[in-house]
Amino acid sequence: MSISVLGAGAFGTALAVSLAQNGPVTLWARDPAQAAQMAEARMNARRLPGVRLPDTVTVTADLDAAMADVVLLAIPMQQTAAFLAQNTGRLAGKALVACSKGIDLATGQGPTALIATTCPGAIPAVLTGPSFAADIARGLPTALTLACADAAAGTALQHALSTPTLRLYRTTDTTGAELGGALKNVIAIAAGVVIGAGLGDSARAALMTRGFAEMTRLATAFGAHPDTLMGLSGFGDLVLTCTSAQSRNFRFGQALGAAGSFDAEATIEGVATARAATALAARHGIDMPVTQMVAALVAGAITVENAVQALLSRPLKQE
Numbered sequence: 160m161s162i163s164v165l166g167a168g169a170f171g172t173a174l175a176v177s178l179a180q181n182g183p184v185t186l187w188a189r190d191p192a193q194a195a196q197m198a199e200a201r202m203n204a205r206r207l208p209g210v211r212l213p214d215t216v217t218v219t220a221d222l223d224a225a226m227a228d229v230v231l232l233a234i235p236m237q238q239t240a241a242f243l244a245q246n247t248g249r250l251a252g253k254a255l256v257a258c259s260k261g262i263d264l265a266t267g268q269g270p271t272a273l274i275a276t277t278c279p280g281a282i283p284a285v286l287t288g289p290s291f292a293a294d295i296a297r298g299l300p301t302a303l304t305l306a307c308a309d310a311a312a313g314t315a316l317q318h319a320l321s322t323p324t325l326r327l328y329r330t331t332d333t334t335g336a337e338l339g340g341a342l343k344n345v346i347a348i349a350a351g352v353v354i355g356a357g358l359g360d361s362a363r364a365a366l367m368t369r370g371f372a373e374m375t376r377l378a379t380a381f382g383a384h385p386d387t388l389m390g391l392s393g394f395g396d397l398v399l400t401c402t403s404a405q406s407r408n409f410r411f412g413q414a415l416g417a418a419g420s421f422d423a424e425a426t427i428e429g430v431a432t433a434r435a436a437t438a439l440a441a442r443h444g445i446d447m448p449v450t451q452m453v454a455a456l457v458a459g460a461i462t463v464e465n466a467v468q469a470l471l472s473r474p475l476k477q478e
């Protein structure tokens with residue numbers, strides 16, 4: 160099976176580097192100048208400095224040349240719907256593996272639903288779980304979830320995309336896998352706020368636990384299996400992202416909590432996902448107090464002090 164990765168950001172580049180251990184991989188960058196620079200320097204100096212691109216990675220800005228049997232989509236979530244719509248014909252019949260984490264603001268859909276509605280005939284799948292691009296690219300051991308509703312296709316993808324250092328577990332529960340990955344970013348922003356505001360590690364543990372409860376509430380209301388939330392794509396990624404300063408979502412929250420500033424160019428998926436999840440929760444009558452607070456905080460509608468006060472003054476209830 161030929162493999163390509165669309166999107167030459169940190170994650171797309173890291174996946175291409177790891178997959179190149181198995182054979183040839185094509186990495187597509189939308190900007191021809193960036194593609195040429197990466198091909199020449201054999202490095203993605205902006206997003207993944209210090210990591211050499213193996214000879215088996217071909218970098219191109221020609222999207223047609225980047226079509227393969229298996230196409231990994233490593234572009235930010237809020238750009239995905241438009242990208243798919245622009246390339247429906249090219250992507251028809253491919254196995255399309257979404258590597259983004261989030262909920263589309265306009266439709267409330269996750270990546271596999273977007274693929275299914277925009278690219279009929281494609282096989283939608285999602286690759287998610289606890290993994291920093293820099294760790295994958297350095298060949299550190301990493302375990303991820305490959306979710307595909309079609310069990311046979313999922314098994315084939317699991318084998319095609321596992322490498323000596325990237326171990327994939329499979330599931331058919333695409334809803335659980337992608338909602339776990341999307342919602343943990345929101346909780347990671349909240350965890351960052353807690354640390355940035357100096358509220359302490361005990362408060363962070365409480366917030367992660369209550370955050371996990373609301374992730375599970377929303378995901379299961381949409382048909383996810385609770386076990387999926389307990390796995391790599393939910394609990395695993397929640398732990399990683401809420402506790403590591405490698406996470407952009409966590410660091411963004413830390414800056415919010417400390418009233419500091421943050422790189423406006425960085426991909427912080429939890430910002431849009433907080434809004435999208437808050438809207439979904441309201442529409443379906445699901446209680447998601449932490450997510451709501453994050454949405455209000457990033458919109459500048461409340462202060463950190465008010466958010467903490469509001470969470471602490473909720474009615475006492477059974478765990």
Ligand SMILES: NC(=O)C1=CN([C@@H]2O[C@H](COP(=O)(O)OP(=O)(O)OC[C@H]3O[C@@H](n4cnc5c(N)ncnc54)[C@H](O)[C@@H]3O)[C@@H](O)[C@H]2O)C=CC1
Nearest residue numbers: 167168169170171189234235236238259260290291292426
């Ligand atoms: N960086 C990481 O450690 C991980 C990232 N992810 C997910 O991967 C996704 C991408 O994140 P990163 O690669 O880290 O972001 P990034 O900010 O490093 O790169 C994003 C890339 O997408 C490209 N892009 C943006 N809009 C585009 C469009 N309309 N068409 C084509 N390309 C476009 C940009 O040029 C850039 O190269 C996110 O959903 C993120 O949550 C998942 C796991 C780990």
Ligand SMILES: O=C(CO)COP(=O)(O)O
Nearest residue numbers: 288289290291406407408
């Ligand atoms: O999803 C990730 C780790 O699993 C990456 O997290 P950030 O997007 O917060 O950097």
